Amino acid sequence: MSAPSPPGGREPRRARADRGRRWTGLAGRYAALLLMLVVMLGPIVWQFLTSIRGRTENVYDGMLPSQPTLDNYVRVAESFPLLQYAGNTLVVAALAVTSNTLFAAMGGYALSRAAWKGRKVVFTLLVATLMFPFESVMISMFLTVREMGLVDTLIGVWLPGAVSVLNVMIMRSAFLAVPREVEEAAVLDGANEWTRFARVFLPSAKGALAVVCLTSFMGAWDDFLWPLLVLTDSDNYTLQLGLKTLAGATTVNDQRLIAAGAMAALIPMMLLFLALQRFFFKGVGEGAVKT
Incomplete structure (x- = not known):
C-alpha cells in the first residue's frame, strides 16, 4: 500500500x-x-x-574576430623554420617517450615484484629525490652534459629526462595492483622473470603506460629552460625556443603571429591526449602513488 x-x-x-x-x-x-x-x-x-584575426583587426577589439582567417598560420611558417623546430622537438619527445616507457616499466617492476635486498631503501631514496626542484640540480646536470660532449645536441636535451622518478612510481603502483594469484599461475606455467614482465604485467598496466607516454611527451614537448641552456645553434632549436625567437624578433611585432605559433605548438599535445584519453583516465587509477 x-x-x-x-x-x-x-x-x-x-x-x-x-x-x-x-x-x-x-x-x-x-x-x-x-x-x-x-x-x-x-x-x-x-x-x-x-x-585567426585578420591583419586589420584590433587584437583587443571584442571577443570574436570579425574577419576570421588562417593566414596567420601561413605567415608563422614563413617567418621562421617551424617544421624544422617541430621536427627537432618530435625527435626529443620520441626519445623521451621510448626511454621513459621502457625504463619506468622495468624500474617499477623491480621495485614492486622482484625480490632483492635494499629494495625499500632504493624506493625511499627515489621518493626523496622528488623533493628537489629542477633548478637545484640544473647546474650540475649542465656540467655533466658538457663533460660528456653533448652540449648543443638533441641527445643532450633528451638525456636528463630519459626516465622520470614519478613515472617509475606510477608503474610500480600499477604493478602492485596485479593480483598475486596471477603471478603465481604464471610461475606454475613455467614463465621466467622476463616472460612474466612482458606477458603478464605489461598488458595489465596499459593505462599506466599511457599515462607515462603522455606525461613524457608533454614534458619534452613543452620544455623550455633546459633546451635554452644546452642549445646554442639555431638549427638544433626545439619548438619552444623557436617560439621565443619569434616573440622576440624585431621584425615581428604581431600578437596574431605569436598566438598562431603558440596554437601550432599546442595542437599536437591536444591530439595526443584525445587519442589516449581513454587509457589515460584508466591509468590514473592504476598508477596512483602508493607506498
Missing part, C-alpha cells in the same frame, strides 16, 4: 527544505565546475581567437 499523501497535497516542510538544499548544493557544484572550465580553457580560447 502506498503512503497516504499529506493533507492538502503539500510536501512536509522538512522534505521541501531537504530538496532545496540538494538543489542548492548541485547548483553550487556546477557553478564551481563552470568557473574552473572558464579559468582553464579561457586563455586557450582567447589565444585561438587571436590567432
